[in-house]
Amino acid sequence: DIQLTQSPSFLSASVGDRVTITCRASQGISSYLAWYQQKPGKAPKLLIYPASTLQSGVPSRFSGGGSGTEFTLTISSLQPEDFATYYCQQVNSIPLAFGGGTKVEIK
Amino acid sequence: EVQLVESGGGLVQPGGSLTLSCAASGFTFSIYPMTWVRQAPGKGLEWVSSISSGSGGTKNYADSVKGRFTISRDNSKGTLALQMNSLRAEDTAVYYCAKYLAGATRAFDSWGQGTLVTVSS
Numbered sequence: 001d002i003q004l005t006q007s008p009s010f011l012s013a014s015v016g017d018r019v020t021i022t023c024r025a026s027q028g029i030s031s032y033l034a035w036y037q038q039k040p041g042k043a044p045k046l047l048i049y050p051a052s053t054l055q056s057g058v059p060s061r062f063s064g065g066g067s068g069t070e071f072t073l074t075i076s077s078l079q080p081e082d083f084a085t086y087y088c089q090q091v092n093s094i095p096l097a098f099g100g101g102t103k104v105e106i107k
Numbered sequence: 108e109v110q111l112v113e114s115g116g117g118l119v120q121p122g123g124s125l126t127l128s129c130a131a132s133g134f135t136f137s138i139y140p141m142t143w144v145r146q147a148p149g150k151g152l153e154w155v156s157s158i159s160s161g162s163g164g165t166k167n168y169a170d171s172v173k174g175r176f177t178i179s180r181d182n183s184k185g186t187l188a189l190q191m192n193s194l195r196a197e198d199t200a201v202y203y204c205a206k207y208l209a210g211a212t213r214a215f216d217s218w219g220q221g222t223l224v225t226v227s228s
Contacts, residue, residue, distance in 0.1 A: 032212075032213075034214040034215075036152075038152075042220075043203055043205075043218035043219065043220060043221060044144075044152065044203075044215075044218055045218075046208070046214055046215060046216045049208060049212065049214035050212075050214075055216065087151065087152055089152075089154075089214070091212060091213035091214050094157075094167045095154060095167070095169050095170065096142075096154040096157070096213055097154065098151060098152040098153065098154065099151075100151050101151045101152070
């Protein structure tokens with residue numbers, strides 16, 4: 001089974017900051033990685049799939065990169081609505097797996 | 108507009124059973140694989156089960172639920188179901204149904220609001 005390790009698990013940042021979240025896979029998954037945003041009490045929202053392709057309607061300040069075993073989600077200029085928890089997900093093989101999440105909070 | 112509405116959650120005793128339903132609308136339900144994902148209180152996301160499009164002949168399960176949970180779909184009604192047996196305290200979670208993104212992919216582009224399952228005596 002493929003495991004995903006996200007870092008950091010918690011991130012404190014200010015509006016306007018550039019933030020980067022890393023997701024490492026236990027084995028190579030090519031670009032079969034998705035990123036989700038989840039706000040408290042809400043369902044997750046798909047931001048990026050495959051690894052670097054923004055889904056329709058997602059602001060361009062979000063970007064994804066990487067392939068193989070190391071991936072990044074970058075927010076170029078953090079906005080108030082971006083404070084949330086972010087999850088990566090490998091979709092390369094069953095069982096599907098999510099990373100542990102990165103909570104982005106206001107400094 | 109895609110809509111997924113889960114129902115059927117509630118309080119159940121350990122060892123009990125519960126069936127969750129997900130009513131889909133706004134898209135051609137039969138041509139999309141579907142999935143269940145859960146989230147224990149204060150915890151991260153956990154994939155539970157997926158079912159293929161069409162007749163739903165391919166079903167996959169997380170090891171944590173294999174042999175206890177059964178996923179199914181009724182294309183005529185546009186509904187997805189998750190039958191949960193032999194429930195344990197660790198099954199307590201919000202259960203989301205989600206739709207696969209179009210194309211040969213397993214990312215999930217639309218989610219329901221979730222239904223809470225609490226397993227407790």
